[in-house]
Amino acid sequence: MSGFRLADGGLIDRSRPLKFTFDGKAYTGYAGDTLASALLANGVRLFGRSFKYHRPRGVLSAGHEEPNALVELREGARREPNVKATAVELYDGLVARSQNRWPSLAFDAMAVNGLLKPIFSAGFYYKTFMWPASFWEKLYEPVIRRAAGLGRASGVEDPDTYERSNAFCDVLVVGAGPAGLMAALTAARAGADVILCEDQPRVGGQLLSDREFIDGRPAPEWAVSAAAELAALPNVRIMLRTTVTAAFDGCFAALERVSDHYPEPSAFQPRQRFWRIVAKRTILAAGSTERPLAFPDNDRPGIMLSSAVRTYLNRFGVAAGRVAAIYTSTDDGWLTARDFLRAGLTPVVLVDTRASAPAAFADVAKAVPIMLEGAVLGTEGAKGLSAIIVAAGGAQKRFEVDALAVSGGFNPAIQLASHFGGKPSWSENISAFLAGGTAQGVEPAGAAAGVFGLAEIFAEAAAAGAACAAAQGFAAPAPKLPTVAQTSTAGSLAAWRPNPAKDGKIFVDFQHDVTASDVVLAHREGYRSVEHLKRYTTLGMATEQGRTANISALAMMAQLTGRTIPETGVTLARPPVVPLALGAVAGDHRRGAFRPVRETAIHALSSEAGAPFVDVGQWKRPQYFPIPEDADLAATAAREVETVRTRVGVTDVSTLGKIEVLGADAGVFLDRVCATRASAIRPGRCGYFVMLREDGFMMDDGMIARFAPDHFLVYASTAHAASVYRHMLFCRQALWPELDVNLAAVTDGWAQFAIAGPRSPAVVQALVDAPRAITRTVFPPMSAAELTICDGVPARLCALSFSGERAFEVAVPAGYGAALFRRILDVGAAYGIAPYGSEAMGVMRIEKGHPAGSEINGQTTAYDLGLARALSKDKDHIGRVLSARPALNDRKRARLVGLTPLDPNDRLRAGAHVVETGVAPSAASDLGWLSSAAWSPTLRSFIALGFVSGGPDRLGDEVRIFDPVRGGDCAARIVAPCFYDPNGERPRV
Amino acid sequence: MTFSGFQLLRNALNGGTGWTPHWRKAEPKPAYDVVIVGGGGHGLATAHYLAKDFGVNNVAVIEKGWIGSGNAGRNTTIIRSNYLLPGNIPFYELGMKLWEGLEQDLNYNAMVSQRGVLNLCHSDAQRDAFARRGNAMRLHGVDAELIDREAVRGMAPYLDFDNARFPIIGGLVQRRGGTARHDAVVWGYARAADKRGVDIIENCEATGLRSEGGKIVGVETTKGFVGANRVGLSVAGNSSRVAALADMRLPIETYALQAFVTESIKPLIDCVVTFGAGHFYISQSDKGSLVFGGDLDPFPSYAQRGSLHVFSDVAENAMAVMPMLGRLRILRSWGGVMDMSMDGSPIIDATPIEGLFFNGGWCYGGFKATPAAGFCFAHLIAKGEPHQAAAPFRLDRFATGRVIDEKGVGATPNLH
Numbered sequence A: 001m002s003g004f005r006l007a008d009g010g011l012i013d014r015s016r017p018l019k020f021t022f023d024g025k026a027y028t029g030y031a032g033d034t035l036a037s038a039l040l041a042n043g044v045r046l047f048g049r050s051f052k053y054h055r056p057r058g059v060l061s062a063g064h065e066e067p068n069a070l071v072e073l074r075e076g077a078r079r080e081p082n083v084k085a086t087a088v089e090l091y092d093g094l095v096a097r098s099q100n101r102w103p104s105l106a107f108d109a110m111a112v113n114g115l116l117k118p119i120f121s122a123g124f125y126y127k128t129f130m131w132p133a134s135f136w137e138k139l140y141e142p143v144i145r146r147a148a149g150l151g152r153a154s155g156v157e158d159p160d161t162y163e164r165s166n167a168f169c170d171v172l173v174v175g176a177g178p179a180g181l182m183a184a185l186t187a188a189r190a191g192a193d194v195i196l197c198e199d200q201p202r203v204g205g206q207l208l209s210d211r212e213f214i215d216g217r218p219a220p221e222w223a224v225s226a227a228a229e230l231a232a233l234p235n236v237r238i239m240l241r242t243t244v245t246a247a248f249d250g251c252f253a254a255l256e257r258v259s260d261h262y263p264e265p266s267a268f269q270p271r272q273r274f275w276r277i278v279a280k281r282t283i284l285a286a287g288s289t290e291r292p293l294a295f296p297d298n299d300r301p302g303i304m305l306s307s308a309v310r311t312y313l314n315r316f317g318v319a320a321g322r323v324a325a326i327y328t329s330t331d332d333g334w335l336t337a338r339d340f341l342r343a344g345l346t347p348v349v350l351v352d353t354r355a356s357a358p359a360a361f362a363d364v365a366k367a368v369p370i371m372l373e374g375a376v377l378g379t380e381g382a383k384g385l386s387a388i389i390v391a392a393g394g395a396q397k398r399f400e401v402d403a404l405a406v407s408g409g410f411n412p413a414i415q416l417a418s419h420f421g422g423k424p425s426w427s428e429n430i431s432a433f434l435a436g437g438t439a440q441g442v443e444p445a446g447a448a449a450g451v452f453g454l455a456e457i458f459a460e461a462a463a464a465g466a467a468c469a470a471a472q473g474f475a476a477p478a479p480k481l482p483t484v485a486q487t488s489t490a491g492s493l494a495a496w497r498p499n500p501a502k503d504g505k506i507f508v509d510f511q512h513d514v515t516a517s518d519v520v521l522a523h524r525e526g527y528r529s530v531e532h533l534k535r536y537t538t539l540g541m542a543t544e545q546g547r548t549a550n551i552s553a554l555a556m557m558a559q560l561t562g563r564t565i566p567e568t569g570v571t572l573a574r575p576p577v578v579p580l581a582l583g584a585v586a587g588d589h590r591r592g593a594f595r596p597v598r599e600t601a602i603h604a605l606s607s608e609a610g611a612p613f614v615d616v617g618q619w620k621r622p623q624y625f626p627i628p629e630d631a632d633l634a635a636t637a638a639r640e641v642e643t644v645r646t647r648v649g650v651t652d653v654s655t656l657g658k659i660e661v662l663g664a665d666a667g668v669f670l671d672r673v674c675a676t677r678a679s680a681i682r683p684g685r686c687g688y689f690v691m692l693r694e695d696g697f698m699m700d701d702g703m704i705a706r707f708a709p710d711h712f713l714v715y716a717s718t719a720h721a722a723s724v725y726r727h728m729l730f731c732r733q734a735l736w737p738e739l740d741v742n743l744a745a746v747t748d749g750w751a752q753f754a755i756a757g758p759r760s761p762a763v764v765q766a767l768v769d770a771p772r773a774i775t776r777t778v779f780p781p782m783s784a785a786e787l788t789i790c791d792g793v794p795a796r797l798c799a800l801s802f803s804g805e806r807a808f809e810v811a812v813p814a815g816y817g818a819a820l821f822r823r824i825l826d827v828g829a830a831y832g833i834a835p836y837g838s839e840a841m842g843v844m845r846i847e848k849g850h851p852a853g854s855e856i857n858g859q860t861t862a863y864d865l866g867l868a869r870a871l872s873k874d875k876d877h878i879g880r881v882l883s884a885r886p887a888l889n890d891r892k893r894a895r896l897v898g899l900t901p902l903d904p905n906d907r908l909r910a911g912a913h914v915v916e917t918g919v920a921p922s923a924a925s926d927l928g929w930l931s932s933a934a935w936s937p938t939l940r941s942f943i944a945l946g947f948v949s950g951g952p953d954r955l956g957d958e959v960r961i962f963d964p965v966r967g968g969d970c971a972a973r974i975v976a977p978c979f980y981d982p983n984g985e986r987p988r989v
Numbered sequence B: 001m002t003f004s005g006f007q008l009l010r011n012a013l014n015g016g017t018g019w020t021p022h023w024r025k026a027e028p029k030p031a032y033d034v035v036i037v038g039g040g041g042h043g044l045a046t047a048h049y050l051a052k053d054f055g056v057n058n059v060a061v062i063e064k065g066w067i068g069s070g071n072a073g074r075n076t077t078i079i080r081s082n083y084l085l086p087g088n089i090p091f092y093e094l095g096m097k098l099w100e101g102l103e104q105d106l107n108y109n110a111m112v113s114q115r116g117v118l119n120l121c122h123s124d125a126q127r128d129a130f131a132r133r134g135n136a137m138r139l140h141g142v143d144a145e146l147i148d149r150e151a152v153r154g155m156a157p158y159l160d161f162d163n164a165r166f167p168i169i170g171g172l173v174q175r176r177g178g179t180a181r182h183d184a185v186v187w188g189y190a191r192a193a194d195k196r197g198v199d200i201i202e203n204c205e206a207t208g209l210r211s212e213g214g215k216i217v218g219v220e221t222t223k224g225f226v227g228a229n230r231v232g233l234s235v236a237g238n239s240s241r242v243a244a245l246a247d248m249r250l251p252i253e254t255y256a257l258q259a260f261v262t263e264s265i266k267p268l269i270d271c272v273v274t275f276g277a278g279h280f281y282i283s284q285s286d287k288g289s290l291v292f293g294g295d296l297d298p299f300p301s302y303a304q305r306g307s308l309h310v311f312s313d314v315a316e317n318a319m320a321v322m323p324m325l326g327r328l329r330i331l332r333s334w335g336g337v338m339d340m341s342m343d344g345s346p347i348i349d350a351t352p353i354e355g356l357f358f359n360g361g362w363c364y365g366g367f368k369a370t371p372a373a374g375f376c377f378a379h380l381i382a383k384g385e386p387h388q389a390a391a392p393f394r395l396d397r398f399a400t401g402r403v404i405d406e407k408g409v410g411a412t413p414n415l416h
């Protein structure tokens, strides 16, 4: 015996049958079904196994609160674990499997865990598995890990795509049930911009599940016409299949399931869209969740929430069973009994925990045997419910049934309001928590506000909609309220009578198998605060976040401690309301689009030339320009270095940060920001700068060009470009707003190339427009000019050298970059020019001992880097005071030196440590580390820059280079950091 | 009662009636030798070691809510000692050793799981920085391995090796690193401390720190005045607020950090993995949930919740390194408030008020420090002088310049 499809009725399309499989078996359902309703209609009762004891489980609910009917949906890379069958729209070709069972759903060997239940009580693992210590990782934990977990992830990349989008409105209405529709209508008619989000594929909410009449028509029809009116208004947007799932300060997050009702998203459609919705006011009309009742073996397949039974009957045309009973502490059970009767099925018994029958249900009382002040004492059935034992008035009675509808009251869906941290308040009236205060403009309405009578819902929702509109200056006309038959299903809590013999079978949290005896144990062991109870027993941590569990457990703990429920406490719901796929939240920021790629003007050219690229922050920089003659990339770098040192090379330096500083106070500003005196740079010249952080450590160094008295250009290093600009902006805006100075970051606006080598002047001469001469006397090192090149292209030229050779940097608006690079190679051909990449540039700067990113790493000072002398002593600047702290000027600090291996072929690597020779390497003999290292083709030796304790005082000393993580170990000598042309004569020739 | 397999069996047979509260629900006595403010992991560990190793048993821990309600019960449970700087390595390694013997010490299974911590690197410069760190660890006798791309693939085949924006080139591994069950750490310390006579007083907030003539004499609480001439503050995210009760301003700012768990799935991710080209770290709990986190919310806040901006950013980072996560669902997210210090390193020190000691500034990394911080704080309180491993964590280091800045971002707390 089991569920079946009624001959007619329901909001399904019987003309559109859909085929699907569950555990390999083929079934048919209809358009409009969920996976759960279609399986129930096919007589399937067993959907899954519980987490711990592997108890057989069916369907408890008809929505996102489902703890039991979890399946793996789809196959291959699209396989998704833990999908609630009750929330999956059926589509043709759907494939689902049961999970967390072995070897099969019907026969699950892991069910032996149930026999060990007395041992596997709450928190048992905290008390054992401790001996011997190493066995935890080796034995116990692997077993536990394999047993735990629900479904299986696909383990491979998700083939579907996702999008992110933004929306704005005056009033956001969450949920399109009677309350949401009424509130949206009122606000929209007043003229407010309204967004109405509905989780389901159709509007109506609870109206779809009940046989109500509104204005004389079946309620779903009223919902359709209300939606039609809304859809016709230009200021309304209705978003179906869209769940508002999290509230943040300033916005809501919503998930739109664009394609989940298809086997695969159609071309150019995302699977899901993640919305950020900014609303001035929000009406929370997300309904409520029914609570089950606590009684022994209350978890068998066939035992279902009363409202869910009705949803299956009325919306899907599915009866939960052939012989049904009802167990209720609310009027809801009576509604269900009435709908059963209308479907031609007479419940064998209605057990109400309350003392008197509700007056409005005289028709039910006449047709169904009623037991008042009754209780279900137990249930029977192997893989599904077959009988219940009922007590009333001292007698016990057994009923053979295959379905039991249970109702223990309703929890308003207040999660979104709780995300703001508002503490829920207990309502004695409905025995449930209501949203505490209206947080950040969120107003609950309808069942979410604890209002269950339809007439009342309409009146209050209309008032809420009008109030939200009015608060924004939209006057709402007095709403016309639909006429309805008044029904009400306020809840009450059924008492639980502790019984050690039975409590182990009263399931509170179905998915996690938390029972009443676990609550008793938690109480006994002192885990009495709600959070301790949750964490100790894992109550409410399952995939439905305790929607059906928390209140029952709370009530039990309140009873055990002799406190009221609000005294016992409440746990705050945490986002999201409905679990959110990580892919959806990430949206299209995936793969190559994770972070925008920054390419320089010659990216395509370099790529054609076969250059490999290196990631530098977001930039891609050409690393080498190999030619066929190069034996390997090391040879390429060596050749490129040699070209620059003997002839001329060109490289792309566009990634350097470029910050324009303009205004009458530009010099004053820079003098304060820099530790060097920028104002001393004359127009038409460049100067070296050092910037310190507030705390006195190095921030960056580089060059400043001054083109006019009120116009400087700061070249920050690639690595620090953003932080230097941010820092300068902060100084300008927050520290010295009174200065007449403006900043502009123009890094991407200019393509810039370094032309370096003894023959560079001739190449540059061939580029610049007449009559400018590029000679040692007319345009000596450190000159700067704005000029034109290549027949009128505006350009900036600086005679700067990073390589240690005579060199220039020429910049043009980025659009000219590729053309200029080609032109440089053309005119340079006569001089033997070759392009060089970042690797050769790095080698040359190490040869010159210039600090770069690995030396200026935020942990070093100007003193450490040997730059203390460059700092101006006679003015104030950022970092001056704190750089004088004693520990920052300790001679024993690790300070910059050069290192050369005693055997030039011994490879030095950055990251190796420098330790004393002659003693065992240890923390005590550790002197420092290598920050940069390279093979120097010029010196025919490996060389390195490094930081060594007291290093500059130990030039000439022999040390050991120790690199255990890469197996390196060799002897080296401490030398001065500049290996090549230490007096800097070459750029001047 | 001593927990054991035998006790478990015995109670299985008698319906669990033999179990007793893991710690007493104590009410404050008029005075103690030492009062610890803050019933997080650190406060409870401090009480445990005071009683066990330093012979100070007349101790109260006062907690404003339920124990573990702060960051101890909100963190992502990663434990490791893979630090770079000599000021840090010995301390975290002391912690690692204490973790390794914790269950036996506490007679409580805190599920210390040395599953390994794998830090991914994505550029030559980053690999070299990892080498520097790994070498520093080895010089301190701590395990570290630098592995290449293929070895990373062997450990974590599901990473994006093919289409990543920032290719994976290798990683730094500390095999002894891993995770521990955060709540169990709190409860285990509470139970062990309680057994040695420590009073754990919940729902008792410190509202004042009373001193006379520059010496501490006790704590005003919501349950009345509690006398003590040694008081230790261990209040993590509330450090600045509690220190203000004694008119102290700390070199600390407070920011929210979010954490996330997915629905429970069968074993997928074995070790702890951190992404090197963004900010993202992940592990899988014994229950099957993936536990992960990312960047701090960038603005100061005492609200224990995060912003959508960082929420999304964390998901982007996750997808950047593990695109197989796409269809897995975030079940819950939450925030904790972080006591971010000016150099990203903690403070365990005496204060200008005699008898008042401070432990804080743990940033997002104080869970792994729980045993070592407890031990060193107990040492400081009991002996009046710092334990050697915690000696660098001085309050005056910002004045002297002896800062311990692992990340090199300076006095910008939200960047550490």
Ligand SMILES: Cc1cc2nc3c(=O)[nH]c(=O)nc-3n(C[C@H](O)[C@H](O)[C@H](O)COP(=O)(O)OP(=O)(O)OC[C@H]3O[C@@H](n4cnc5c(N)ncnc54)[C@H](O)[C@@H]3O)c2cc1C
Pocket: B037, B038, B039, B040, B041, B042, B043, B062, B063, B064, B065, B066, B067, B068, B069, B070, B071, B072, B073, B074, B075, B076, B077, B078, B079, B204, B205, B206, B207, B234, B235, B236, B237, B238, B242, B257, B258, B259, B293, B334, B335, B336, B337, B338, B362, B363, B364, B365, B366, B367, B368, B369
């Ligand atoms: C999301 C997140 C992820 C993290 N991940 C990690 C990680 O992976 N690894 C890691 O090592 N660390 C991590 N951390 C950091 C770590 O959790 C903290 O550094 C550490 O827990 C702080 O120490 P505690 O346990 O003592 O703090 P808490 O547990 O916060 O203890 C402080 C206690 O003081 C109480 N208190 C405050 N004011 C008062 C008062 N006036 N009177 C009485 N009591 C008071 C609080 O209620 C609280 O219980 C993370 C933190 C967060 C939030």
